[in-house]
Amino acid sequence: MSHDLIQLKALVIKEYREAFRDKRALMVALMMAILAPIGIMVMSKIMIEKLVDEPPVYIKFIGTEHAPKLIKHFADSNLLDFADAPKDEQATWAQRNITIEIPTDYATDMAEGKPIKLHLQADFTDKAVQPPVRRINNAVRNFSMAIGYKRLLLRGVDVRLLNPVKLVEQDTAKPDATFMLISMMLGIYLMLAAFMSGLSVAIDSSAGERERNVLEMLLCQPVSTMKIVLAKLISASTVAVIGVLLILILTSVSVGFVDLTKIGATFSLDMSTAAVLLLLLLPICFFASACQLFVAFQTKSFKEAQSTVGILIGIPAFIPFVISMMDDRPQWLNWLPIAGQSMMIENIFKGVDVDWLAVFATSGVTIAITVALVLALARKLQSEKVVMALS
Known part of the structure; x- marks a missing residue:
């Protein structure tokens, strides 16, 4: 193993220890991923009761x-x-x-x-x-x-x-599209999990370490800023991926307690569908963590980082909502991060065949922006102003 990989491995292990050391903070970070499937189950039962039950x-x-x-x-x-x-x-x-x-x-x-x-x-x-x-x-x-x-x-x-004229409706939707309520909520929750689960880890490993003078000591070591950023990105993204996996697993279990037959609906989350969803959301997890690290390092204190980075949580909820209100969606939306994944997730739950070209296109753009953020942050950490929060 080369010297660079040994250094990166040591940094990643250090970040993992920091991230998983405080079990209570980790549970709070993953609480949304745990509670979201329960929320989906409760809201679904309430909606079915209002729509069908009397x-x-x-x-x-x-x-x-x-x-x-x-x-x-x-x-x-x-x-x-x-x-x-x-x-x-x-x-x-x-x-x-x-x-x-x-x-x-x-x-x-x-x-x-x-x-x-x-x-x-x-x-x-x-x-x-x-x-x-x-x-x-x-x-x-x-x-x-x-x-x-x-x-x-x-x-x-x-x-x-x-009744001289009678309209006969013929639903051409595929079976997987019959329960759009769950799919819409699950799509938004998956995006939110990617942004929220790794949020506390990203803030603590950036603004938190800077306040504790850990970052300054780390930069004094013979290690490049690129490796430091990559280690922090891997740590925060791992927690984000865990949050996404929790939602996928717990949702597949919780939906089983909802009687969808009352509205003639079906909902299944098999392994192939979960794998495609995970493939779509992996780049989002790294993108979200990169955005959070980049913004957190621009702040002057840990408290300011919490309030500033917290604003980013609104992005994965706002963009899918705007897209759902659009009748004619421009083609270029398929290439944008979050927007492209959101439309892909919507199509998956509708039962539409996966457009792999669109999947790789939006994932490629998301990864490219993530790489750009990592390179910019690695360059910024070479500045004393950023490390010491002087500007």
Whole structure:
């Protein structure tokens, strides 16, 4: 082994010891990667419950004896009488206080074909009340349409005349695209993990070592600044890669606790898909650590580095969000770091065949920018102003 490799190996081992010495700080750094899959599971269950499931809604009915068929229709829609609410839920629904008043002349007006007004009383500014009110509106609308169709049939009118044009939708999406909610969240979380997991290591090995005078002592040794930067980059990037791997592994486990069959969706994260995702995110891990090291060395103190470098976390969340809002995406976005990987990840979860040319193109540009940052930082560390935080 050459002398240069021995020096680099020693520096990398030193950085690893520094990074993994404080177990509590390391757990905090990886906390996002651990909690993200749990967040995906919880949010998915909540969204599926809102989109598909119809939990019981308890309403204070007034005048139920006047409209037994309407009450039965409500019950079929899981809109039940407040008196039937379980004891542990009575206080909640009493606070929401959703009331429907049925007029005493309901049966007479229904028989004579007159319009009937049901009075719905609730606090419409309460967010917890809005979904039940929406379900009540849909139930009343469906009941009213059913009555209207029956009246037309009795008069010899074909109800199909009310719908002269019908749009038939045919979904051409592949099975892997049916659960875009998870894929969007997972794509953003993977990007965030690449930036957040190695953040504390990057800051501590740059601004932290400078405050502890470790950097000055290190530069006094017969070792090049390039090797020092590479060792710090490898250390921070390794933690970032661990964060990405944790999300991939834990997400594949946590999604198994979500019943996607309720919305006819499937989600699988097999080894080949995980390998492609890891191939896309590896350059991002090194790119993120290089950016964090470069910015941290420009600051004057450890506290300033924490606040300044922390701003970089917004990049992997902001760029995918902007891209998702764009209808016509320029071709050059495929070449940019984060933007290109974000679109590749989106296509992977849609079930689109991997465009390997685009993968290598965006990875190549990301690596090139990372190399440029490393070279610039190695040159800057030769300056006394940067090492001593004089400017």
